Amino acid sequence: MEKTDYGNLRAAFLKAFASIPDSLRNEIICIVDKEPYSWLSSYIEVRKGTEKSLKILESLKKLEII
DSSP states (O other): OOHHHHHHHHHHHHHHHHHSOGGGTTSEEEEETTEEEEHHHHHHHHHHTOHHHHHHHHHHHHTTOO
């Protein structure tokens, strides 16, 4: 994946995250490498720019969440 694609997915995720109510941020939204990720844990991975963040973003795109 190119940097611009990652940047676009990251921006779409951050925009979606900002609109999610606090009460829903602990809900699981995807599973990556057999580990569940909520909005909040995904946000932490994406903000840190970890290797898993790319997998999370690709999963959310595939699920049409972002």
